[in-house]
Amino acid sequence: MTSTLPTLTGLTDAEVAQRVAAGQVNDVPLRSSRSTAEIVRANVFTRFNAIIGTLFVVILAVGPIQDGLFGFIIVANTGIGIVQELRAKKTLDNLAVIGEAKPRVRRGGRTVAVSNSEVVLGDLVELGSGDKITVDGEVAEAEGLEIDESLLTGEADPVVKKPGNPVLSGSFVVAGGGAFTTTKVGHEAYAAQLAEEASRFTLVQSELRSGIDTILRFITYLLIPTAIGLILSQLYVSRSDVKEAIRRMVAGIVPMVPEGLVLLTSVAFAIGVVRLGRRQCLVQELPAIEGLARVDTVCLDKTGTLTEGGMDVEELRTLAGGGRQDVEHALGALGTADSRPNASLQAIIDAYPRAEGWTVVEAAAFSSARKWSGAELRNGSGTVATWLLGAPDVLLPSGSPTLTEVDELGAQGLRVLLLGRTPTPLDAPDPAVGLVPQALVVLRQRVRPDAADTLRYFERQNVSAKVISGDNALSVGAVAASLGLPHAQDPMDARQLPRAATEPEGLADAVEGHSVFGRVTPQQKRDMVGALQSRGHHVAMTGDGVNDVLALKDADIGVAMGSGSEATRAVAQIVLLDNRFSTLPLVVAEGRRVIGxxxxxxxxxxxxxxxxxxxxxxxxxxxxxxxFLPRHSTVLSGLTIGIPAFFLALAPNNERARPGFVRRVLRFAIPAGVIAGTAAFTSYMLARANHATGQVADTSTATLTLFVVALWVLAIIARPYALWKLILVAMMGLGFVLVMTVPWAQNFFQLHLEGWRDPLTGALIGVVSGVLLEIVWRYINIGLPLLPSVKARRPQE
Structure with a gap:
């Protein structure tokens, strides 16, 4: 393949070695996750670990080891959190290496692919459409090179680059090709710090975690005055027994700390990352798991998502005035004009090899914005003419008879390109002036075999799918209709859409009202995502080409195909490394499982x-x-919360996440907690009124009552039931029975029921409280995601 670019050889091997020895390498580390030290520090040095750790030390000083069991549980929980997140880190790091883009550098006249960390100062880096620029440099070669710097400057229009112009890391190529010489590498590069921060595996900016943090902050403020009041009251009650007062103060404080909630959140996210990693899905930002659980609209780019990247030439139709041999030779020459051909041009290259005698004088690479590529070609007889290849409805005036033929082909799901010849120079403001149509190139797209099932999944889950493509609207609609997408028979040409700047409401109405859009420009994709978001939709965007980058960046969740351009993979939160569209439902389901x-x-x-x-x-x-003593709180927490919560956190859950996490949780937790606390204290006071029993018996009665109510709460939360959930609840109940009846357990935990009156009273209070819980729950939670089975019984909601 020939090129109009000058030939530069790049650095020699000796020069590369010299720069490596001098430390002039792009040594910014690939950060897909927190470091091991950060993981350990984040799991160990927490607000509640400090509180629990302090109380544990106090108990060791004043009481028996039984009352310090909660301290060992915290150690175990912290260890579990560290191990799970390290597993997630290993998975992410391995996938990040697989998915890392490898720049092509020219060294000693040879082009080699190297990792980003192997690029050195002065390297000659080759560029093609879709490439992300990872270091700063200066353009050395350019052939129709257009670079999008919007992620750095906010300016949406691509910038044409000529030799000598600077290029900045963080920008990407949208058209043409070339090469640049690196001038800044490593941490000196313009966007190195921003890129490192953006690619980190992070736990921030998540509604779920921010909601939990809000709850924990409130609890922290509540702990101090409660602890002071409790210790003073226990000192007053116990008089001279300071140790007993401290033990019971600790017993009152420890249950207030929901330490396992933070742990389970981290563990659930980490296990989600590992599960998705096994599916070759790279989660570049952890909140993406939560974000996908909230998605109600998915915008799909047709090419590379519904269809596979490759295409085949189905037919070549010459038009009046077009000689078949000249047309085939021109197509072959156009194929040589682009060093990085897209799927359409690659199909043409495969079908029509370059003819002898045809050379490229000047070339313009394909641009998603203008919808055509072209070149000034010199034929075998020496005649120079401009040939354009692109969208027929863009290159031809409306009303052209050829467009009717194009629409008929597009309605069959075929992609049609127009080849035209014009006397207008390629560098003119509008090279299409005077264009004479020469031929229609009919391409057949390869539909992904899993696309139809994936679209049906979204339909079942009440997630709207919008197909947004730069191709002809009729062609896109035909492909979408063949896959069973609802309302695909009514595609819309994006050139008829209202402008976002002047008619935002009109644009939002149009986007909500249609499922298929064709001839969409990159900026329009971005505007359409924004229009959906303005109506309260949580939008995911999938794509694989540079024309999708702006929309991917603005969407709530960006999903890129692993075979897509470097730019799309860089801005997406999730990358499907195996390019399987069918992986997306698994990602959505995993997000819903975690959040729910x-x-x-x-x-x-x-x-x-x-x-x-x-x-x-x-x-x-x-x-x-x-x-209670701390040991009693350990038994109650372990059997009704700690152990079952680990199992429930990993259970299947398909409910779409919704905003308002804190409000929904507190609507049930506050009344249920009030009922449980009132029941336990009532039972305790009634037992104390029986002077024939001692403190151990009174505590045992209160423990029995609180366990019955807490187990009832667990039974409510575990719904809808499956066999394993029933077994889980039953095993927790059996565990408590063993604690209350096995002699060594009675002694160890200091629990012993005396007589029949108090235990029966305590059990009855627990049952009555459980019934009250059912009433409260049915009043508050019917129809909420907590219980999909109830919602299923009420289809009118």
């Missing part, structure tokens, strides 16, 4: 916090010994 289950188990932890606060306040007001 965290919301589910958050109820368990916060119910405990609420009843712990209530019990502490009641103890202070009534000036009685706190009902």
């Amino acid at each position: 289950n965290i919301e589910r188990v958050a109820n368990l932890f916060l119910v405990k916090t609420v009843y712990a606060v209530l019990l502490a306040l009641a103890t202070i007001i009534f000036q009685v010994p706190y009902p």
Whole structure:
């Protein structure tokens, strides 16, 4: 293949070695995740670990080891969190290496692909359409080179680059080709720090985590005055027994801390990353898992998403005045004019090899904005003419008879390109002036075999799919209709869309009202995503080409194909490395599982916090010994929250996440916690009124009541039931029975029921409270995602 570019040889091997020795390499590390030290630090040095750790040290100083069990549980939980996140880190790092773009550098006259970290100062880096520029430099060769710097400057229009012009890291090539000499590498590059931050595996900017942080901050503020009040009241009640007062103060404080909620959130996200990694799905930003769970609209680029990247020439139709041999020779020469051909041009290259005698004088690479490519070609007889290849409805005036033929072909799902000849120079403002149509190139696209099933999945999940493409609207509509996309028979030409700047409401109406759009420019894709977001939609955008970059960046979630351009992979939050569109439903399902289950188990932890606060306040007001010792809280928390929460957090869950996490959780947790705390304290006070029993028996009765209510809460949260959930609830109940009946367990945990009256009273109060929980739950939570089975029984909602 010939090229109009001058030939530069680049650095020699000796020069490369010299620069490596001098440290002049692009040594910005690939950061797909937090470092090991950051993971350990984030899991160990937490606000609640500090609180629990301090209380653990206090208990070791004043009480038996049984009352310090909660400290060992925290150590175990922290260890689990570290191990799970390290597993996620390993998965992400391995996938990041697989998915990393490899720049092509010219060294000693040979082009070699190297990793980003192997680029050195002064390297000659080759560029083609879709390439992301990772280091700063100066253009050395240019052939129709257009670079988009919008991610750096906000300016949407591509910038034409000539030799001598600077290029900045963080920009990407939208048209043409060339090469540049690196002038800044590593941390000196303009966008190196921004790129490093943007590519980190992060836990921030998540509604779920911000909601949990809000709850935890409130609990922290509540802990200090409650602890002070509790210790003073217990000192007053216990008089001279300071150790007993401290033990019961600790027993009151520890249950208020929902330490396992933070752990389970990290573990659920980490396991989600590992599961997706096994599917060759690279999660570049952790909140993407949560974001996909909230998606209600998916915008799909047809090429590379619904269809595979490759195409085949179906037919070549010459038009009046077009000689077949000249047409084939021109197509072959146009193929040599672009060093980085797209799928359409590659199909033409495969079908029509370059003819002898035809040479390229000047070339203009394909641009998504203008919808054509072209070249000034010299034929075998020496005649120079401009040939353009592109969208017929862009190159031809409206009303042209040829467009009727194009529409008929497009309605069959075929892609049609027009080859035309014009006397207008290629560098004229409008080279299409005077264009004489020569031929129609009919291409057949390869539809992905999994596309139809994936679209049906989204339809079942009430997720709207919008096909947005730069191709002819009728052709796109035919492909989408063949895959069963609803309303695909009514495609819309994007050139008829209202402008976002002047008619934003009209644009939003049009985008919401149609499923298929053709002839969409890159800026229009961005505007359409914004229009959907303005109507409250949570939008995911998929794509693989540079024309998708702006929309991918603005969408709530950007999903890129692994075979797509470097630029799309760089801005997307999720990359499907195996290019399987069918992986997307698995990603959505994983996000829903993670978010839905965290919301589910958050109820368990916060119910405990609420009843712990209530019990502490009641103890202070009534000036009685706190009902429980730390060991009792450990038993209750372990059997009704800690152990079952780990299983529930990993269960299947297909409900779409919705905003309002904190409000929904508190609507159930507060009344349920009040019921549980009231029941336990009532049972405790009634037991204390029986002077024939001691403190151990009174505590045991209160523990029985609280366990019954807490187990009932677990039974509610676990719905809808599956066999394993019923077994889980039953096993937790059996565990408590063993603690209360096995002699060594009774002694170890200091639990022993005396007589029949108090235990029966405590059990009855627990059952009555459970019934009250059912009433409250049905009043508050019917139709909420917590219980999809109830929603299913009420289809009118």
